[in-house]
């Protein structure tokens with residue numbers, strides 16, 4: 019049995035990075051994720067594994083440090099929260115365009131603007147649909163527990179290097195701050211410089227040796243024909259990612275009459291509501307997308323003919339619901355419940371909503387945060 | 395008169411193109427300083443025999459394609475962000491030589507934050523700063539280094555400090571940081587100046603080897619196209635107008651080299 023310790027989600031991310039052989043972390047403080055940088059600074063992995071930890075002067079600098087480190091074939095990571103992610107989008111676009119691997123953690127807080135330091139899920143459009151300029155995607159993993167915060171770090175590095183793409187761990191202030199027991203991942207050594215040359219010597223800037231051509235890390239190609247071909251190559255890669263890497267968790271969906279779709283913390287809360295509804299004899303199932311790109315459209319679409327309706331629960335004004343709608347293709351009624359500004363959905367409220375849906379009175383549902391704006 | 399073929403013999407050769415300068419035809423305008431500065435950088439890497447240990451970072455600006463001309467590993471940064479890339483590359487590869495090559499728009503305008511913090515942290519890298527007082531690549535708009543009264547596409551009446559500030563002396567500024575070990579201003583307008591500029595590039599790379607801190611080389615340069623001058627006019631204009639504001643010479647040298 020591997021060690022199990024009580025950790026905050028943010029601490030789990032930091033510890034997992036060190037244990038999986040991360041070479042460098044570059045970040046800028048912002049609530050509610052500063053514990054990641056602080057934990058790393060406190061643990062000072064440089065003395066044990068040689069991993070570099072650096073407080074950058076801004077998120078703009080941090081993401082460009084990631085670009086430089088990733089271009090060397092090193093395992094590099096940064097973390098931030100919503101306003102910082104806005105600053106990072108330029109760099110993420112360049113990293114995607116240069117086809118470099120890296121891991122980015124977004125512990126979401128409410129917006130727009132400075133908004134609040136309280137948790138939210140309102141970066142979905144920004145992170146999942148692109149955010150920066152150009153036709154690129156990033157792989158997005160949405161943890162729903164501290165254990166997954168730990169597990170997804172190594173998984174993210176694996177995916178980032180397999181597909182040479184940025185991978186984003188999209189979480190929120192609750193999961194970042196809450197404490198749960200975690201089984202730590204096994205310790206892996208960092209790649210040696212020789213290993214990097216062997217594994218990534220065909221693209222990484224490791225110093226030009228006589229046995230190879232110079233490596234150039236760039237996202238620039240001024241020739242429109244070649245630029246289109248490059249874009250097609252990216253799209254082929256994204257299709258491959260869709261085929262191979264779609265992940266989700268479906269709970270009690272087999273006999274479900276009412277389906278809830280939710281990710282991250284909203285899925286945790288919805289799971290509780292589902293259990294309460296089941297106790298009252300209402301057949302509710304939960305579909306939790308684990309990857310937000312690639313999105314489990316097919317898995318949701320397969321459930322659609324078997325359910326009476328779908329309730330999407332988010333800590334936003336309704337962002338992921340657009341993907342639920344794509345999967346549902348107008349075949350069943352869609353309902354939405356969203357809390358914003360740092361307010362959290364409550365299981366009792368979701369239960370009430372399920373009952374009102376089952377009773378045909380959703381439009382007059384009486385729960386905090388319910389709003390006629392959510393009627394579509 | 396000797397026959398020319400009697401003269402072109404290996405034993406008579408006194409100077410040749412560095413083997414690190416690739417045969418690709420450069421896209422720079424006639425009279426542009428970038429080509430000469432590339433040559434100096436290539437010769438330095440060649441003479442120090444460090445090709446396998448160098449990683450260059452090219453900017454956004456006319457030198458964006460520097461990686462097409464010098465035979466080393468390169469990364470191409472977003473506009474102004476080269477110093478951030480260089481920080482990570484050097485931290486993760488402390489034994490490599492890392493340099494950024496940046497124009498005045500790239501370094502002194504959009505990338506001011508990044509360059510200041512690299513210098514303040516004293517990152518052990520070399521910065522080559524090509525100051526041609528204009529945005530060459532985008533068609534000759536005002537740069538932070540544009541001289542007062544100078545006409546550009548965005549200061550058609552001439553730059554006035556009343557609306558656009560003064561020409562920014564970034565090298566004097568960064569010389570104030572304790573982390574900066576070498577701050578010098580050079581030019582490449584004559585063969586003698588070129589030799590001096592090359593000496594400072596060599597010194598900067600040697601100081602990196604000794605892990606001394608940031609070395610920063612400004613090269614006051616011409617942009618004949620942006621300035622709308624012939625190469626000869628541009629050189630003369632630079633000496634008469636830019637040197638008084640950006641006087642060549644060492645501003646700080648604590649390399650001990």
Ligand SMILES: Cc1ncc(C[n+]2csc(CCOP(=O)(O)OP(=O)(O)O)c2C)c(N)n1
Pocket residue numbers: 454455456457473496497498499500501524526528529530531532537617
């Ligand atoms: C984010 C961003 N903003 C603006 C540009 C457009 N742009 C390209 S090069 C350049 C100015 C370059 O000037 P300088 O750094 O002085 O280089 P030079 O061409 O003079 O050598 C600008 C504004 C860009 N590529 N990216």
Ligand code: SF4
Pocket residue numbers: 421422423425426427428456526530531616617618619620
């Ligand atoms: S526009 Fe100016 S800086 Fe650019 S290549 Fe021409 S002369 Fe050089």
Ligand SMILES: [Mg+2]
Pocket residue numbers: 497498499524525526527528529530537
């Ligand atoms: Mg310029």
